[in-house]
Amino acid sequence: MQQNQARLNITINGQNGDFPDPVAFALSDTEIKRIAAEAIRTGYVPSIDPVAADLAYFVVDRFPATREMPARLMLRPKTPFGEPQR
Amino acid sequence: MTQRTVTIIGAGALGSHLLLFCRNWDVALRVVDFDRVEAKNTASQFHSAMGMGKNKAKALQSAMQGLFKRKIAALTSKLTDDNQSELLGGSDLVIDCTDNFAARQCIQDYCSSAEIPCLHGALSAEGDLARVVWSEHFVADQEGQPGQATCEDGQNLPFHGLAASLIAQIAQQYLADGTKQSWQLTPFAMVRLT
Numbered sequence: 117m118q119q120n121q122a123r124l125n126i127t128i129n130g131q132n133g134d135f136p137d138p139v140a141f142a143l144s145d146t147e148i149k150r151i152a153a154e155a156i157r158t159g160y161v162p163s164i165d166p167v168a169a170d171l172a173y174f175v176v177d178r179f180p181a182t183r184e185m186p187a188r189l190m191l192r193p194k195t196p197f198g199e200p201q202r
Numbered sequence: 203m204t205q206r207t208v209t210i211i212g213a214g215a216l217g218s219h220l221l222l223f224c225r226n227w228d229v230a231l232r233v234v235d236f237d238r239v240e241a242k243n244t245a246s247q248f249h250s251a252m253g254m255g256k257n258k259a260k261a262l263q264s265a266m267q268g269l270f271k272r273k274i275a276a277l278t279s280k281l282t283d284d285n286q287s288e289l290l291g292g293s294d295l296v297i298d299c300t301d302n303f304a305a306r307q308c309i310q311d312y313c314s315s316a317e318i319p320c321l322h323g324a325l326s327a328e329g330d331l332a333r334v335v336w337s338e339h340f341v342a343d344q345e346g347q348p349g350q351a352t353c354e355d356g357q358n359l360p361f362h363g364l365a366a367s368l369i370a371q372i373a374q375q376y377l378a379d380g381t382k383q384s385w386q387l388t389p390f391a392m393v394r395l396t
Contacts, residue, residue: 125393130330132391163391175343179395190395192386194343195324195333196302 122187126152126161128174133163141187145176152191205230206294206377211281211309213237213258215362216323216369217299218248221262223370225272227377234289235259236280245356281305286312297373298322306342313337319376323369329358332365334372335384339396361389368392 117123117138124135135155139148149171152161159166174191181187206229210217213235224231235258239249243258253261259276266272277289281300286308290296296318298309306322313320320337333340368387375381384395 127331127386127388127393130328130388130390132388132393175341177341177395179339182396185394185396188395190386190393192333193326193328193331194345195326195331196343196345 117186119181122178122181122189124148124152124189124191126156126164127190127192128156128164128169128171129167131164133161135161139189141178141180141189143189148176148189148191149174207232207292208295208297208373208377209234209290209293210297210299211235211290212299212301212305213247213262214243214299214301215247216325216366217297218258218262219363219366220297220299220323220369221266221274222248223367224373225266225270227374229294229377231272231274232277232293233259233262233274234277234279234281236278242355246359246362281308283308287316290318291316293318295373295376296320297369299369301325303342303344306340310337310340310342319382321369321373321376323365325362325365329361330388332361332368332387333384333395334365334369334387335395336382339384364389 121138122141124139153169153171155161156169173194177190179188208229209232211234213233237258239253239256239258239261243249249261257278259278263274263276266274279285281289290312296313300306322335322340324333372383386393
């Protein structure tokens with residue numbers, strides 16, 4: 117993996133897997149969601165069942181590389197448990 | 203040596219179960235929640251029919267005393283910008299088990315300014331993802347879309363237990379040797395974040 121690249125990890129429907137190819141760390145959230153949606157739809161992500169995924173409410177956490185771990189982009193559902201505040 | 207204080211804020215799906223796994227820690231435990239136990243809570247939280255109608259923190263105080271003879275402090279105020287110091291101050295560790303953006307932001311801001319280590323636990327509405335993340339890496343999500351599931355029927359109860367166990371494991375490791383790890387959890391997979 118090159119210095120400006122990251123591993124893209126995807127969580128959807130309680131399943132989790134890594135997108136097989138490295139991606140640019142600087143990709144926008146919109147671009148990441150586009151890549152992920154296509155990969156999920158076509159079954160390209162190991163451990164995630166193919167599905168037409170609506171990722172509009174998903175978020176991307178960005179973790180730069182450390183000595184222990186490579187750079188990672190974590191695409192996941194939001195985690196607000198409970199009803200939206202009124 | 204003075205006993206350390208651990209504050210758990212939020213005594214719902216995560217916080218109530220977390221308390222079970224902290225019961226043998228050699229720390230002073232403090233639980234904060236302003237809400238009351240409703241019948242629906244008994245399906246998805248560690249609250250029983252005996253606690254119904256009581257404040258959640260008080261109900262857990264009674265339950266922990268009755269079941270395990272474990273003393274905990276119960277604080278029953280709602281967290282605001284004006285009482286952060288009263289509810290969270292003096293803690294050696296704060297564990298955020300709240301369920302909304304405003305509270306998480308308030309906790310994160312206070313702990314950052316007071317230099318109190320803070321571990322956040324967060325569940326997705328569908329019960330298919332939990333995040334357990336130290337404050338320096340945590341980004342509180344804005345609320346989800348209207349009409350989301352809230353799992354009040356207890357369908358995701360085993361996953362709540364897994365998530366609460368993970369919070370306890372990470373906090374216990376921190377208390378033992380200062381190690382800070384962040385993880386995310388799905389029902390059948392764990393991924394280390396930091």
